[in-house]
Amino acid sequence: MSRADARSAKFEKYREQTLFDRLDAEDQVCIWEIVGRYSLSFQELRQLCEGGLDLEMWGEKSLHSWWQEAEEELEIRGQARKEKLLKAFRAWLGELRSAPKRYPETGLGKPESVSLERVVKHSERKVIGMCPVASEETVCCNLQTIDAVENCGFGCSYCTIQTFYGQSVSFDPELPEKLLAIQLDSERFYHIGTGQSSDALMWGNQYGLLDGLCDFARQRPNVLLEFKTKSKNVAYFLKNEVPANLFLSWSLNTPTIIDNEEHFTADLEERLGAARRVAD
Ligand code: SF4
Incomplete structure (x- = not known):
């Protein structure tokens, strides 16, 4: 050879x-x-x-x-x-x-769209769990998360959620019942987030999603329920009574990162504008 x-x-x-x-x-x-x-x-x-x-x-x-x-x-x-x-x-x-991160002047290529099939899926899965980073070896804020929807259509380039759930987004028709069945210690205070497996507001109140989560917050005054988002989709909160133990938070980035990496999210001005409208 x-x-x-x-x-x-x-x-x-x-x-x-x-x-x-x-x-x-x-x-x-x-x-x-x-x-x-x-x-x-x-x-x-x-x-x-x-x-x-x-x-x-x-x-x-x-x-x-x-x-x-x-x-x-x-x-x-x-x-x-x-x-x-x-x-x-x-x-x-x-x-x-x-070297410092640079983007081409014309911007990075962007996918044309993220097209997800909406699926209503019955499942046995629990909807609440600890933040995946929590462990005895981390300094932990003990955040728990509710997986209200599985998948996100905002297509951020750095996000792995899209690779977990493929081409469909799943809504759980039993979500309200599952939320009400969550066992919590009434003597403790809980911080719970909803944006673990999707953007918290992207889907609005489709399939009664926000109604169910707001009812959960109303019935659990020892819970601080956080909706973290990159959207401007706040119409629900402008039209409805919002429980006092619920808050919206925005994940922010520079306009350059938003333009190049967070493909279908609201831009920075839109996120700040949405926060302003809710606060007012
Ligand atoms: S908005 Fe959040 S969940 Fe959605 S793609 Fe971007 S990082 Fe992932």
Whole structure:
């Protein structure tokens, strides 16, 4: 077996343990060529694949373009050439990682829409639980959360909720009964949030969602019920009596982050305007 064939066989063995298959076609060809030319360790192959994918996600110069230019500029040969190229590649990635975040002037690409099928789903699941970050090893505010709806249509790029629930959003028809059945210690005070598995106000009062949550707050004066949102959807609270132990809070970000990452949310002015309307 030739040296190049042996390298290809080694690459095939390691390929599935890397992100190679998620790279675009030109970066894959580039890595194939690197593997044919140099002897790479598994860690080096992994770093190239991860680096290539990072560059793609950051909207930076691609791995294949960078590698081609770096190869053209370098005169030394042999194993030292590979070491030098990989060192320069790692250094460049490090520079990009530690640089302040920049967005293209035209903004990052935005999905056209988030289209979710609305589903009314009976389930045995409990609707209340501890915040997932709570543990004996964290300094915890003991927030509990009610999963009133499962999934969110705001499509924030950094949010994992969309990956949990796929292409549908589920409403629980037994939510009011489940809320009333929640066992709480009447001697204790509870802080409970509702925005764990969706934006708290995005869906308004669909399927009686806000009616059920407001009734729950009215019947549990020892609960402080928080609705955290990135929406401007406050019509329900302007038209209805709101229990005193319920409050709305807004997750805020800079206009740049909102424009580039929080795709279908209300913009900053709209969020502040909605908060103002409710407060007044
Ligand atoms: S609004 Fe909240 S729940 Fe919805 S996508 Fe954005 S971060 Fe996720």
